[in-house]
Amino acid sequence: MKIFNNKIFKRIFGFLCLGLLMVSCIYLDSIDYSEDGAIAGEETTFKLNVRVEPLSNENNERMVVAFLAPKSWDATNNTEVTYTNSIDEGIQTASLVPEDDLPRNAGGLTWKSAIRNKFGVGPNVLNDMEWVVFWTDKVYNVVNGEKITATFNVKVKTGPGNLRAKLGFLINNTGDGLSGDASRFKILYTDCFEVSEGEGAVTDFCELHFNFAQPLTATKNDILTIKFQGDIGENPLAGQNEIHLCATAYTVSGNSYQQCAQDDKTLMIKESVFSNTYSLSFWVADLFGIPEGEELDRIVYSFKNQDGSIEIMDGEVPFIYFFKCE
Amino acid sequence: MKIKLIIKSTLHPLLALVFILIFGCSKDSDVQYLEPAKDISGIWQVRQAFRNEENITDLIDFSQFKINFNSDGTYSFENYLPFLINEEGSWTLDDPQYPNFILFSGNSGQEAVKSEVSLPVTDGKRQINLTFSPGCASNTYTYVFERASE
Numbered sequence: 498m499k500i501f502n503n504k505i506f507k508r509i510f511g512f513l514c515l516g517l518l519m520v521s522c523i524y525l526d527s528i529d530y531s532e533d534g535a536i537a538g539e540e541t542t543f544k545l546n547v548r549v550e551p552l553s554n555e556n557n558e559r560m561v562v563a564f565l566a567p568k569s570w571d572a573t574n575n576t577e578v579t580y581t582n583s584i585d586e587g588i589q590t591a592s593l594v595p596e597d598d599l600p601r602n603a604g605g606l607t608w609k610s611a612i613r614n615k616f617g618v619g620p621n622v623l624n625d626m627e628w629v630v631f632w633t634d635k636v637y638n639v640v641n642g643e644k645i646t647a648t649f650n651v652k653v654k655t656g657p658g659n660l661r662a663k664l665g666f667l668i669n670n671t672g673d674g675l676s677g678d679a680s681r682f683k684i685l686y687t688d689c690f691e692v693s694e695g696e697g698a699v700t701d702f703c704e705l706h707f708n709f710a711q712p713l714t715a716t717k718n719d720i721l722t723i724k725f726q727g728d729i730g731e732n733p734l735a736g737q738n739e740i741h742l743c744a745t746a747y748t749v750s751g752n753s754y755q756q757c758a759q760d761d762k763t764l765m766i767k768e769s770v771f772s773n774t775y776s777l778s779f780w781v782a783d784l785f786g787i788p789e790g791e792e793l794d795r796i797v798y799s800f801k802n803q804d805g806s807i808e809i810m811d812g813e814v815p816f817i818y819f820f821k822c823e
Numbered sequence: 824m825k826i827k828l829i830i831k832s833t834l835h836p837l838l839a840l841v842f843i844l845i846f847g848c849s850k851d852s853d854v855q856y857l858e859p860a861k862d863i864s865g866i867w868q869v870r871q872a873f874r875n876e877e878n879i880t881d882l883i884d885f886s887q888f889k890i891n892f893n894s895d896g897t898y899s900f901e902n903y904l905p906f907l908i909n910e911e912g913s914w915t916l917d918d919p920q921y922p923n924f925i926l927f928s929g930n931s932g933q934e935a936v937k938s939e940v941s942l943p944v945t946d947g948k949r950q951i952n953l954t955f956s957p958g959c960a961s962n963t964y965t966y967v968f969e970r971a972s973e
Contacts, residue, residue, distance in 0.1 A: 568961065624877070712875060712962050718905050719958030720874055722882060778882035780905055781958075822959035 521555060521639070524548040525668045525683035530690070535655050537695025543687070545649040547668055551639040558639060558672050559632040562591060562649050563612050565619060565665030565686075567702065569656035569713065572629040576654075582647035584637065591631040591649070601674025611675050612667060619665045619686050621702040625713045626662070632671065658821065659695040662702035663687055697819040705729050707800070707809055708816040716822050717782040717793045723818070725765060725800045725809070727773030734809055737802040740765045740775040744798035746785040754785040759805055775800075793820040860919035861942050864894040867951060867968040869904075874964050889971055898927070905957035905964065908936045916940070925953070 526546045535541035545562065560580075566572040578591035594608050603611035608630040618626045639645065651666070669675060669682040689703040700713055709724035725740055734740060742765055743757040756763060762784065765775035787793065797815040801808045810816065869885035871878065887902035892914060899911045912929040916922040922942060928935040941952040951968040 624875075712959070714959045714961050716958040718909075719962055720879060720883060720905060720964070722879075776882070778879065780883070822961065 521549050521551040521553075521558075521670055521672070522680050523668055523670065523673075523683055524550075525666065525685050528666060528685055528687055530687060532688075534691035534693060537655055537657050537659060537692050540652055540654045543651045543653075543664065543666065545651065545666055545668065547647045547649060549639070549643075549645040549647065549670070551641055551643050551645075553641050554639070555672055556638045557636045558670050559636055560591075560647070560649075561594065561608065561630060561632045561667075561669040561671060562651065563608065563628050563630045563665075563667040563669075564651055564653070565616075565621075565626055565628050565667075566653065567656060567660060567662050567700075568625045568627050569658055569660070570653060571656070572627065572653055576629060576631075577652045578631045578649060579652075580633070580647050580649040583645050585635070590634045592634055594630045594632045599674075600669075601671070602676040603674065608675070615675070615677075616665070616667070616684060618702075619684075620663050622705050623700070623702045623709075623713065624711065626702065628665075628667075655692045655695075657696050658700060659693055659697060660700040660702060661689050661691050661704075664690055697821060698817050707732065708798075708811070710816075710818045714822050715781065715820055717785075717787045717791075717820070719781060720778055721781050721818075722776055722778040723798065724768075724774055724776040727775070732809055733807045734800060734802055735773060737807065739803040740767075741801045741803070741805075742777050742798060743801050743805075743808070744785075744796050746781070746787065746796045747794050748787070748791045749794045750791060752791065754787060756785055757801075759801060759803055765800075795819045858920040861916065861922055861949075863892050863916075863942065863949070863951060866891045866901075866971040868971040869966050870950065870969040871967040872964065875962055890968070906966075907938055907953065907955040907957065909957075 524547065526548060529544040529546070531541060547560075549560070562578055564572060564576060566576075573593065579588050580591060581588055596607055599605060600608050600611055606614065609628050612628045612630065618624055663686045665684060665686045667682060667684040673681040675682065705726055707726055707729055709726055711722050712719065715721055723742060725734070727735055727740075739759070741759045741763040743763065745753050745755045745757070747753050763777070765777045768774045768776055781787070781793065796818045798818070799808050799810045799815045866889050868889050869880075871880045872885055873879060883904075885904065888904040889901040890906070891899045891901070893899070896913050896915065897911070898914045900906070903909070908927040908929055910929040910931055910933075912927060914928075915926045917924040917926070922940055924937050925940040926935050926937050938953055938955050943950050943952065948969055952965060953968070954963055954965045956963055
């Protein structure tokens with residue numbers, strides 16, 4: 498009995514107990530992908546090179562792979578995840594994590610919500626992205642000291658539109674469940690990945706521009722927000738008292754409706770005294786007076802000062818917002 | 824002695840347990856509690872608005888937009904903004920006591936529009952939360968309504 502009261506024994510026992518907590522060190526060493534980008538509407542594959550080094554014996558573990566993609570890709574329905582590893586023979590499969598299977602350490606949030614809350618859209622500047630979360634179909638029992646390598650193949654069909662985005666990948670395991678311990682998960686983003694030969698103007702998730710419009714897909718009955726981001730670079734509108742939106746809406750049938758008077762309807766609101774970002778949000782059909790039965794194809798727009806003498810466009814041409822809605 | 828100790832150590836807890844079982848739990852009252860029907864009749868205005876989970880309450884002027892749920896089952900708008908349905912008509916809740924859905928039927932006879940509804944009470948005031956897509960289906964809006972002050 499006396500040995501259990503011994504201070505040295507307690508310290509050793511405590512250390513051993515600590516070691517029995519489920520711990521694996523996870524490494525996402527690199528992502529292999531085509532630096533030429535992809536063709537819109539076609540499949541492309543991202544290979545994730547992963548290492549797992551358990552520091553304790555762990556049972557019934559699944560690896561979790563989360564993928565950040567533009568919403569227009571509908572990655573939930575257009576992504577296939579498979580993998581090979583140093584434990585199994587052949588190609589293994591992964592599936593979407595069921596919504597009601599929550600990560601262990603995310604306060605009741607789903608995997609998708611917890612990752613979005615923690616990491617947002619990473620280095621991307623537009624919000625129209627989503628995390629799609631997969632886990633290995635197979636569960637694993639691993640032992641302390643094991644060195645496991647794996648290659649995950651994330652094959653996705655890109656959306657129909659031209660865009661540039663930094664795609665994100667997160668690796669975790671169910672035993673950890675987003676604890677936040679940096680040794681137990683890894684997240685990496687690609688460089689700016691380009692999708693070309695698709696529809697419409699290029700939506701740039703990678704870099705800020707003078708113009709900004711959200712949501713990226715809309716109809717005339719949506720509330721659209723257009724911003725002038727004057728802090729991006731030097732521009733002749735800097736220091737002006739008022740910034741106005743000057744826009745023309747074109748319908749599918751070829752009619753046009755203009756809203757370019759420098760008045761209250763087009764006056765953009767300064768977002769903060771500390772920035773030169775101005776925004777205007779509006780119900781599209783109402784601002785342009787689009788009648789019933791007409792559908793919109795695009796808006797072309799620029800930014801002007803109070804008397805219209807200074808105008809900023811996309812170089813020599815107006816900015817364009819296409820009304821895409823799949 | 825040992826037997827006496829055992830009896831003594833267990834008798835008192837046993838007696839306490841018997842006492843609690845007899846007197847601790849009163850019988851349920853014969854009066855049955857009935858969940859009241861949720862009354863949403865009246866004029867409602869937008870307290871908060873979200874677009875794809877982004878708060879857009881301050882981006883446009885929602886203060887003039889009102890919906891009037893009349894007690895005769897009809898509804899009307901003031902200063903219409905994008906909503907579930909773009910015409911006036913009649914409304915019903917799927918279950919007045921425990922509503923999960925609200926149905927809007929426009930006067931033109933177009934197909935009725937159904938939406939999930941929640942009626943939480945916040946700060947002692949009933950709210951109506953509706954989520955819908957008035958434009959592109961990929962965009963979801965949530966309006967949180969509160970009763971318009973007279």
